Structure formats: C-alpha cells, structure tokens
Amino acid sequence: MRPDYHGNPASPKRTSHERAHQLVFTDRVIATLVILRFQLPHAALAVFYGVDRSTVTRAVHEIRPLLAARGFAVPGEAGLRLHTLADVFAYASAKGVELRLDGTEVRVRRPKAGGPGRRAFVSGKIRQNTKKATVVTDGQGRTLWTGAIRPGRMHDQTAVKTEGIEALFEQYPQVKAKVDAGYRGLAKRFPDQVTAPPKKPAKDASAEEITGWEEARKKQSSERICVEHANAEHKQWRPLQRYLGRREYYDQTHLAIAGLVSDRAAER
Structure with a gap:
C-alpha cells in the first residue's frame, strides 16, 4: 500500500460488497423513500451517505419491491x-x-x-x-x-x-x-x-x-x-x-x- 501525503499507510480499497454494508436497513428504507418522493439521482444520495452510488441503487432494488408488495390500506x-x-x-x-x-x-x-x-x-x-x-x-x-x-x-x-x-x-x-x-x-x-x-x-x-x-x-x-x-x-x-x-x-x-x-x- 502506498502511504498518503502525511506519510501514513493508506487504507485498503473497499469492494462494493463491503461498501454495501455501510447502509443499515433503516437507511436503505429512508433512501428508497426519498427517491420515491423526489426522484433524486442515486449519486446525490450516495454523496449524502458517503457511499458508492451502486450501494444506493442496490438498496432501492431491495426495498422498492417490498413496498410494492405491501398492498393497500383499508380504512378503519x-x-x-x-x-x-x-x-x-x-x-x-x-x-x-x-x-x-x-x-x-x-x-x-x-x-x-x-x-x-x-x-x-x-x-x-x-x-x-x-x-x-x-x-x-x-x-x-x-x-x-x-x-x-x-x-x-x-x-x-x-x-x-x-x-x-x-x-x-x-x-x-x-x-x-x-x-x-x-x-x-x-x-x-x-x-x-x-x-x-x-x-x-x-x-x-x-x-x-x-x-x-x-x-x-x-x-x-x-x-x-x-x-x-x-x-x-x-x-x-x-x-x-x-x-x-x-x-x-x-x-x-x-x-x-x-x-x-x-x-x-x-x-x-
């Protein structure tokens, strides 16, 4: 590993699989709800959460079908x-x-x-x-x-x-x-x-x-x-x-x- 400009060892590059675990389930739900509500680019939310864009996309693909399968609430x-x-x-x-x-x-x-x-x-x-x-x-x-x-x-x-x-x-x-x-x-x-x-x-x-x-x-x-x-x-x-x-x-x-x-x- 090459040291950074301070002379400290650089951290190893994380794979997309490792980055995916940075979004806990609650954050994945919130990110999906925000995208459903405002149709924001996945890359914008990735910057907010400090993760890769593919991590947000993976979260949406996981949560969106769950929301779609919930059905419709019945009054009362x-x-x-x-x-x-x-x-x-x-x-x-x-x-x-x-x-x-x-x-x-x-x-x-x-x-x-x-x-x-x-x-x-x-x-x-x-x-x-x-x-x-x-x-x-x-x-x-x-x-x-x-x-x-x-x-x-x-x-x-x-x-x-x-x-x-x-x-x-x-x-x-x-x-x-x-x-x-x-x-x-x-x-x-x-x-x-x-x-x-x-x-x-x-x-x-x-x-x-x-x-x-x-x-x-x-x-x-x-x-x-x-x-x-x-x-x-x-x-x-x-x-x-x-x-x-x-x-x-x-x-x-x-x-x-x-x-x-x-x-x-x-x-x-």
Whole structure:
C-alpha cells in the first residue's frame, strides 16, 4: 500500500460488497423513500451517505419491491390490506362501499428505436410515451387499489378488463361503481352496477334535453371527482409526474407510491 501525503499507510480499497454494508436497513428504507418522493439521482444520495452510488441503487432494488408488495390500506381496518382487484370487490361487497374507477397515465422513457413494441407506449390521448394504471377508490377518495398497469396505447377499459373486472361484477352483483366516459362499455354491460356520464345529446336536441344532460353530467362528475383527487395525491410524488427511470421498474414504483399514499388516506 502506498502511504498518503502525511506519510501514513493508506487504507485498503473497499469492494462494493463491503461498501454495501455501510447502509443499515433503516437507511436503505429512508433512501428508497426519498427517491420515491423526489426522484433524486442515486449519486446525490450516495454523496449524502458517503457511499458508492451502486450501494444506493442496490438498496432501492431491495426495498422498492417490498413496498410494492405491501398492498393497500383499508380504512378503519388496521392490519388489513387489499392486494388484488378481487380483494377490492370482496371488501366493497362486505362493507357496502361504492367504488370509483379512473385511469391515469405517466410519461416514461421512449423505447429504443427499432425495438419491438415501440408504438405500444404511445398514448392516443396525449401523443406521448406513457404507462397507464387504473385507480380504485371509495366515495371519500381513499385509494383501495392501483393496478392494471399497461403501455399507454392500451385503452383504459381494455386494461381493467384484463384484470377480470367483468367477471367480478358478475360475481358481486351488489357492488356498484362510478366511472368516467372511458368505461362506458362497462356501464352498458352492467347498467345496474356501473354509472357513466350520460351521452351528449344530438346537435338538434332541444334546450330542455341539453339542460337535463348538463345537470346529469355535473351530478355524476361531482360524485366521481374524489378519484381524481386520489390521482392528484399520487402525482404529488415526483416519479408519477414524469418517470425518468427504466420502464421495467415503473410498475414497482407506481405500486409502492400508491400503497404509501393509501396508508395516509386510510387515516382520514
């Protein structure tokens, strides 16, 4: 070993495995929460903790899937968490909860040119590369479940159908939900359970028909707005405003954030 400029023996260079042990479990959790909240570069937190960037990255890869797998807190039910859409329907059926459904999308990195499935991420709504998720809340806007995360090109209703929502409505005929116009097909198939905004009258409709439509639309919107508030609460977290990481880690990131938000929302 070469001595340092004071003439003292230099300390041996530590391997990345040795540096990883400098972050105790609590610090790994805190570092992951900070990155989820603010989307800070891993290198910035590495400087703060005095470790290598790879140590922070390893900590995030360890903690993030644990947070994503926690599920969603149930209001008034300490220790009970919902993990699947089937869990949500069973809970809504048992407690008489009317559900609210809405889709949300977040911009992600553009896939590599020439790669397979590149167009699958282009949203037909905002013409950007996105990933979509379905959010389910109760009538107070408390997150009960987030999932059906799919590339942005897939329609909101198609995404939630892949989670078996039609079979769940059939299994739980007493469960009701309010949705936006993107789920009008569900409302048409389950008219006694799913409520969507009324269709806009034809151009030659009378003034009375237009007035009645506007009143019905505003009433349905005011009853459904709580799920929009839940989406806005999720997007207070920087990665869900625009995700800058690798797309393959987006699902974990979204689920981890939504689960953390549900913990706070369940206390309301």
